[in-house]
Amino acid sequence: MEIVTRAARPELHDAAAAVFRERWPEFVFHDDVPARYLGRVETYFPRYDVMVLDEGIVVAGGWAVPLAWDGTLDDLPSGYDDALIRAVDGREAGVEPTSLSFMAAAVASSHDKRGMAGVVLEELTRRAHDDGLRQVVAPLRPTWKHRYPTVSMAEYARWARPDGLHIDPWIRTHQRLGARVLGPAPRSMVIEGTVAEWERWADMAFPVTGEYVVPGALNLVRVDRERDRGVYVEENLWVQHR
Incomplete structure (x- = not known):
């Protein structure tokens, strides 16, 4: 096994993206905040975007962002989107980061149950400690x-x-690495679109206004046919690693 940054192996970008798309529902990729911020994340924080290679093939990956957090529950970002904004805006404002937030990790289905997620999380944690970041948190999905x-x-x-x-197996993975639950990330991601877009993302019909159970969604999706809008507000769960 070999661990590399994605910046060091740009030719593997598509392979890494395929690993992530394998694990998440389509609607997750239509959050407006990452669309505005991920380009700068790749520029500012390449050290915290890693891949695990097995004989040159991407089998796992994960990325994180450094941000300022004072260690209190009140100062936690509201979730994934807010952590992304705080990291990038803080970098541009010259704010010194104190913590690392895991943002995503994924393992190819071919390498399930081999501890690859732990490898990714431990490598990112090691880099955070080497850089003097005092705390490691994650808004888990x-x-x-x-x-x-x-x-x-x-x-x-x-x-x-x-x-x-x-x-939950993903929460257990973090617990086994020493993480403790802090509490909900109440507004982690907000995904909006037209009814037609949501029908395409979810591969299901929304014939009337109301709240729907959508495959892969952690919370209900609110559809308003009169306004031609679908809105999904996802809760995640903050944990803190040792």
């Missing part, structure tokens, strides 16, 4: 939360197995 879209993230965060670990 729990793997099984889409099965319970009407349950709040605060309630879901309390669901544990008899051994004390969470029922």
Whole structure:
């Protein structure tokens, strides 16, 4: 296995993107905030965008952003979008980062259950520590939360197995690396589009105004046919690593 930055191996960009698209529903890729900020993330923070290669093939990857956080719950970003904005705006304003926020990690299905996600997260954590960042956090998108879209993230965060670990495999992965749950990221991503766009992203019909269970969505999607708008506000879950 080899760990490289995506900046060092730009020819693998498409292969890395395919690993991420394999893991998330289409609508996730239509959040307006990343569209405005990811280009600058790639320019400012290439050190925190890594891939794991197995015989030259991308089998896992992950990226993170350094940001200023004072360590209190009140100062946490509201989620993924807000962390992205705080990191980029802080860099441009000359604000010294204190923490690293994992933003995403993915493993190719061919390498499931081999500990590859842990490899990615530990490498990003090592880089944060080497750079003097004092805290590592993440707005998690729990793997099984889409099965319970009407349950709040605060309630879901309390669901544990008899051994004390969470029922959700992605939360467990972080717990096994020493992470503790901080609380919900209430407005982590906001995705808006026309009804036709949402029907295409979700591959389902929205015949009347109302709230819908959409495959892959952690919360309900609100569709307003009269206004021709669909709005999805996703809750994530903040955790903090040791």
